[in-house]
Amino acid sequence: MELHNHGQSAVAEAHTHDHHHDEHEHHEDGFIRKYIFSEDHKTIAKQFLILGLMWAFMGGAMSVIFRLQLGFPDFNLEWLRPILGTWINETGKLEQEKYLALVTMHGTIMVFFVLTAGLSGTFSNFLIPLQVGARDMASGFMNMLSFWFFFLASVVMFTSLFLETGPASGGWVIYPPLSALPEAVPGSGAGMTYWLISMALFIVSSLLGGINYITTVINMRTKGLSFARLPLTIWAFFLTAIIGLLSFPVLFAAALLLIFDRSMGTSFFLSDIYIGGKALHHQGGSAILFQHLFWFLGHPEVYIVLLPALGITSEIIATNARKPIFGYRAMVGSMIGIGVLSFIVWAHHMFVTGMNPFLGTIFMLLTLIIAVPSAVKAFNYITTLWKGNIIFTPAMLFSIGLVSLFISGGVTGIVLGNNALDIQLHDTYFVVAHFHLVMGSASFFGMMAGVYHWFPKMFGRMMDDKLGYVHFWLTFIGVYLVFFPMHYIGIAGFPRRYYSFSTFDFGKSYADLNMFISAAAIITFSAQALFAFNFVYSIFRGRLAPLNPWDSNTLEWTTPRVPGHGNWPGAIPTVHRWPYDYSKPDADKDGFTDFIPQHIPFSQTPNSNFEHENDLIAKQEGKKNSGDNEHKHH
Amino acid sequence: MLTVIFGLIGILILGVFLLLFRVQSLVTILRDTDERGGLSNRINGALMLLVPLIGFIVAVYHYPIAAKHFLPEASSIHGKETDSLFWITLTVITLMFLITNAGLFWFAFKYQYKAGRKVVFFADDHKLELIWTAVPAVIMTVLVLYGALVWNRAMMQEPPKDVQVVEVMGKQFAWQVRYPGKDGKLGKYDFRLTNDATGNEFGIDFEDKNSEDDFIPREIHIPVNKPVLLKIRARDVLHSVFMPHFRVKMDAVPGMPTQFMFTPTKTTTDMRSQLGNPNFNYELACTEVCGKGHFAMRYLIVVDDEPDYKKWLAEQKPFLEEKPEFKGKGMKSLRKKNVAANEEIKTKKDI
Structure with a gap:
């Protein structure tokens, strides 16, 4: 080389x-x-990855616990008492409030800690300097701070799991008044305070990282690397960072106002409340205002987790199809389009919140426009495979899997984005199925693809292919088995965040399907042990990696097997x-x-x-x- | 017992995997080949075809079984319209899903690595890109227009004068319902008047004459084929009114009343005979997480034909008849009480 x-x-x-x-x-x-306390972007990337993966396993384990409750409501969970303690009640069942706590924590952890920090944090950090030809990030110190703020956020969130009143339990969207009133749910006491502090720290981390990514991409590209020659990964990370920089501060504002409402007696989001036998003093606030602020981040957040995955996929698919990515400009254009549109569709989460129905129509229109650039991306991936010469590395498998999941979850967005249909489907399992496919699983697949593809550059050793294949097929089949039938449950009207469905006549069907989903979820989660083993084993014992194991074109493969600080000797x-x-x-x-x-x-x-x-x-x-x-x- | 079995199975699977792993890594090292397109590539290529194909067959086979439990046809006018939009959209997206996934996996299978295959250097094609920008755009436009039409009809109608008003209030963890009585007007309320101890759960202002004939039943009764206007509110945290059979959903927000108007088309009796289920009931559920009892906020809805409904109405007694002590008590008396209390505090301070 x-x-x-x-x-x-x-x-x-x-x-x-x-x-x-x-x-x-x-x-x-x-x-x-x-x-x-390293300032080397590669070490920081690995720190993000490892902490992100630890959270991923924890978040996954939480979903297994509440899936046990949903699929096997009569199953005795006494054996979980050593871990969960009083979260299991005397009858050996999960406490109802703790079920909500688990759901809330699962969502928060997966969305922010795994798919934002673990995915974008890892690969933006790792790949931006290596692929733009820079010796490190623009500010190594800020980059280091970015990780340590994430670490602090993690510590605070983790600590909140051990509070006597439990962690935040009002759903990951923390809508007030539920999240503002400890009388409403115990998790809204100390647990919610911890959640807000943790998220504030997380936002700081995210902003420190984002500013760095943007600066590095703009200013530190090597000679000859014009924007038109940037790998699509870098385009994706760059746009993601911009989206994050513009939207996270809004969540910060919302969190701050909520802190004021909770502890200083203001009434930004609260009004006309009678709870615990008392009328509260709050008047004039608007609970809907919070939702607007939340989703102004919340929706771009979907693309903050998805775009990096799509960027990673573009790179891996082109490399392993041995073919140029089809429609490079269209890919960049659609990512920019998605990025811009992501800011003006947020209220499609709020069609039936009492928002003016005329606004609903506007937001439906804007929402369905996003389907166009998304469709262009999907078609371009498929065309890239056409007449290629495909090598199925584990990374390639996960990338193809991502495209499939992106489509499957994406098309149901056309249903939910239509406000007339959202009346019935809002907050049912149809929504759960939709976003777990398109945002959860697709982004997770992008993360896995990235790990398998860049592991040789990260650790200088190869992960085991065969284990990777098994891991992929189990996960891919498992994810479909979990989330495909969920659409049916949603069409049948089952609301989400229900501890049990037996209260309602219309919820009595599908006990068997729920059991099936839970079983599939447990198997899918267990299959991740293969990955964990492969990952840890290969760091120490994997085969030594060749310099350019995938015969790839980008700059990171021109560095030594294990690049030192500065990347190129x-x-x-x-x-x-x-x-x-x-x-x-x-x-x-x-x-x-x-x-x-x-x-x-x-x-x-x-x-x-x-x-x-x-x-x-x-x-x-x-x-x-x-x-x-x-x-x-x- | 179950735990032991699960544990054993786990250990067994783990053992098998570890063994397989060691064997295969040794074999790989012995062979020392890292060639493209070996056996693994062919197996993965074949799976790219097999797995989706089997998945498709299973899904087709399973669909009718799953579909048995879908909700019955909507029992409201707008619900029928959203249902047809739903099934049309679902057909469109199922086609998109099948075509694109078929392309994806077929190409993955067909163009798996073969030594010496001539790869087409195909980086751009404006015509193709134009087609697959335009086609989704057209489909979306149609769906947007159709959706907007259905939405406007469902959500943006002025209530007719003779609309049946029903107030639905969410609280942790139950629904409460109030009817306006003979005058057709709900009395005013204020959250500061709410008092569970005395029994004024709604915070009704009884100084308002309109509240005098309001009644609070134990289930919702509504007449068939007449528009019903739900006046929705919550008194503690967010809740959401969900009547799955009528395709009705609207959040209940403390401090911000919302509403939803719909016209039921089938009586409960009709539904019972249509579904062959004598125990069928329309239900009201909560779909906005509201705490511990979120999953148990069940309330019954009965759709009556006109005579039954009239009969039921006639049986209902105004709230004030049951609790006459509230008569005339409302905001003014509350204010007086507060003023008096403040005075007392003041005088105490002065002393």
Whole structure:
């Protein structure tokens, strides 16, 4: 690979050598600075990943517990007492309030800690500097803070599980007044305070990270890496960070106002309340205002977790289909479209909250427009597979799985986005099925795909393929078995967040289907043990990774097997082409197989160049001589 | 016992996996090949076809079994319209789902790695992209227009003058219902008048003459084929009125009254004979999480034909008849009481 680094200017080389030299002098990192308070984006990425995965297992385990209640309502849970303590009542059943606590924590953990921090935090951190050709993030210190704020948020949230009154129990959307009044549910006491503190810390973490991602992508791209040559992963992380930066502060505001209402007697969200035998003093607040503020983050949040997964998938599908991603510009365009639209559809979560019905129509219109860029993305993935030469690595399997789940969950969005249909389906299991497929599972698959694909670069070793295959098929089949039948339960009108369905006549059907779903969920969750084993085992015992195990084009594969702080020991490679030159016609005549990495200049590939690319040779040669940043101007 | 069995099965599965894993990693190392498109690739390729195909067959087989438990045809006018929109939309998306997934998995299977396959360098095609931008856009436009039409008819109608008003109030964890009585007008209420101890759970202001004939029944009765206007509120936290058989849903919000108007089309008796279930009942549930008893906020709805409804109405007694002590008590007396209390505090302070 070093052979190809000669596109570098003498000036740049001298500079980087200096830089490298500096590092040797100043970075005699001790254990603490290297592995704990590290400013290296790769270490921070791994920290995000490992903490995210730990949360994922915890969140998954919680879902297993409440699925036991839903699928096997008569099953004695006494054996869980050593873990759950008083959450199990004298009759060996899950406490009703703690059922709600579990549902709330499952949602919070999965949405924020796993799919925001664990997915976006991991891969934005890991891939942005490596794929844009930077030695680290713009601010390593802020980046480190970003992780440690997440860690603090995690500690606070985790601690709240052990409170006597239990953690927050009003659903992950924490709608007041339920979340504001400890009289309404015990979890709204200390548990909710902890939740709010934890989320405030999490938002700080998220913003620190996001500012860094944006700055790094804009300012620290290597020579020749124009926006039009960015890998789709970077586009996705970049847009995600912008969305997060614009929407998370709104959640922060909502949380702050809720804190005021809870502890300072203000009435932003509360009015006309009689509870616990007392009329409260609050008047004039609006519970709906909170929902507006919440969903102004809440809906973009869906894309904050989904876009990185889609970016990762784009990269992996192109690499393993040995074919350029179809419609690069359309992919970028649809991501921008989705990003912009994500800010003006939030009220589709509120069609039946008493919001003006005319507004409902506007938001339906805007919501269904999002289906168009989403459909374009799905079609482009499928076309990328067409006439490719597909290698089924575990990452590729998870990426194909993601596309399938993205479609399956996406199409039901067309139903729910239609306000007339949402009247009946709102807050039923149809919604649960929809978002678990399109946002939960699809993003989770993106995360798994990313882990399998970039594990060699993260740890210098390979994960086991075969275990990966089994893990994928069990998970893929399992996810469909869990969430597909849930649509039926939703059509039958079963409301979500119900402890039991036996109270209602219309809820008495489907006991068997609920049992089936629970069994499938337990199996799917257990299958993740394969991943856990594979992951931990391979970190220490996996086969040593080759430099470019997937024959990929992007820059991270030009680094050493285990890149040190600074990523490239020598000069940073210059980029000469887009990242998707897979199976370019006549590449063999230039001495390449079915991929031409981004750092190969066009002058080296005269036979496979397209006409407009030949025109670029002169320019690139010219720049080599002038040796400045001219590439940014064209 | 069950725990032991589960435990044993778990250990067994784990053991098998570990064994398999060790064997296969040893084999891989021995073979020392990392070639593309080996046996694993072919197996995965085949599964790409097999798994979705089996899934499809199972789903087709299972659907009629599952569909038996879907809700019966809507028992309201707007419900029938949303139902047909639902089934049309579901047909469209099922087709989209099948076509795209079929493409995805078929291509995955068909274009699995073969040494020497000529890959088409196909990076862009404006015509194709235009087609699959335009087609979803057109489908969406149709669905938006259809949806808007149904929505407007369901949600944006002015209530007729003779509409039957029913007040539904959510509280932890039960529904309470109030009827306006003979005058057709609900009396005013104020949350500060609410008092469970004395029995004024609604916070009714009895200084308002309209409240004098209001009655509080134990189940909702509504006449068939007449529009019903639900005046919805909550007194503690959010709740949501959900009447699945009528396709009615609207949140109950403390401090912000909401409403929902619908016209039932089938009496309870009709439904019982139609479904062959003599125990059938229309039900009212809560669909906004409200705490511990969220899942148990059941309330009965009975749709009567005109004579039955009249008869039921005639049997209902105004709340004041049962609790005459409330007569004339309302906001003014509350204010007086408060003023008096404040005065007392003041004088105490002065002393």
